Amino acid sequence: MGNYNNVDRKSIVSQKGFSVKKRFSQNFLLDENIITNIIAGSDIDENTGVIEIGPGLGALTKQILEKAKQTLLYEIDRDLIPHLEAFFKDSKNWTLLNKDVLKADINEDILGYFKEVNRIVVISNLPYHITTPIIMKFLEEVENIDSLVLMMQLEVGKRLTSKPNTKDYNALSVIIQHQTDAKYLFKVPRTVFHPRPNVDSAVVRLDIKKDIKNSEYQDFYRFVHNCFLQRRKTLVNNLNFAYNFPKDDIKMILVELGLDPLARSESLELEDFLRVYDLFNKDLRG
Numbered sequence: 482m483g484n485y486n487n488v489d490r491k492s493i494v495s496q497k498g499f500s501v502k503k504r505f506s507q508n509f510l511l512d513e514n515i516i517t518n519i520i521a522g523s524d525i526d527e528n529t530g531v532i533e534i535g536p537g538l539g540a541l542t543k544q545i546l547e548k549a550k551q552t553l554l555y556e557i558d559r560d561l562i563p564h565l566e567a568f569f570k571d572s573k574n575w576t577l578l579n580k581d582v583l584k585a586d587i588n589e590d591i592l593g594y595f596k597e598v599n600r601i602v603v604i605s606n607l608p609y610h611i612t613t614p615i616i617m618k619f620l621e622e623v624e625n626i627d628s629l630v631l632m633m634q635l636e637v638g639k640r641l642t643s644k645p646n647t648k649d650y651n652a653l654s655v656i657i658q659h660q661t662d663a664k665y666l667f668k669v670p671r672t673v674f675h676p677r678p679n680v681d682s683a684v685v686r687l688d689i690k691k692d693i694k695n696s697e698y699q700d701f702y703r704f705v706h707n708c709f710l711q712r713r714k715t716l717v718n719n720l721n722f723a724y725n726f727p728k729d730d731i732k733m734i735l736v737e738l739g740l741d742p743l744a745r746s747e748s749l750e751l752e753d754f755l756r757v758y759d760l761f762n763k764d765l766r767g
């Protein structure tokens with residue numbers, strides 16, 4: 482597969498005329514062990530279709546192409562296209578789209594490209610400035626995805642996977658865990674990237690729950706956001722502020738569900754939010 486190796490990537494990045502683009506959050510991964518661990522964490526095999534967002538200089542791409550049946554690559558930076566084409570010229574099972582992943586019609590691309598794959602997995606060392614929009618796009622709009630294995634800022638990785646009563650638990654944790662089984666895989670130190678970012682990273686795996694239709698829960702997700710409006714306030718105060726229902730009525734709902742009427746949102750499990758939302762709709766909004 483091409484004359485690709487670790488040294489190629491480093492030397493390309495340090496070449497005159499090649500400029501690393503901050504606006505595309507380009508931090509290239511240099512450590513082969515980390516790459517191997519990311520691929521191992523994604524459980525891809527010869528029947529899997531893979532979508533890689535931002536292949537960059539192909540750090541993850543090489544191992545993906547060796548394992549997967551077919552791979553669809555989205556890379557926004559047109560200066561990287563010739564390098565990727567040269568690296569992987571001997572491999573046939575991939576296609577490279579010079580597109581902004583946030584603007585692409587991914588369902589159409591999937592239909593047009595993947596043939597007879599058992600499952601589709603998204604793998605990415607994400608461009609950090611658009612981590613949440615990319616994840617939300619895949620959860621809200623893209624069909625037929627099984628899992629996403631994503632490297633992101635450590636802080637965001639902790640949020641997506643954190644449990645109640647921890648400092649990282651917030652609306653995003655609840656919303657993501659409603660739609661996916663979210664697992665924190667491992668931490669990645671900032672030292673294994675070029676250029677070196679200011680923060681450490683984490684690899685997270687999101688296995689999509691097939692029975693949850695995102696479009697049917699938009700109002701619930703707004704409700705969860707409202708529950709966390711002000712972290713130091715109680716759930717009752719946040720809901721009173723957001724919806725203007727009397728505090729005593731909201732307290733009654735919590736008591737009916739066996740919850741502490743003075744609880745803060747950070748102490749509620751996903752199931753609690755669903756139960757509070759149900760009664761809130763029936764008793765106060767219905």
Ligand code: SAM
Nearest residue numbers: 505508509510535536537540557581582606608
């Ligand atoms: N996968 C490479 C690696 O691990 O070394 C590069 C990762 S780098 C953090 C992010 C990559 O995403 C860059 O190659 C960047 O050009 C690309 N990118 C940034 N914004 C993008 C977008 N909207 N659509 C597609 N690719 C994008």
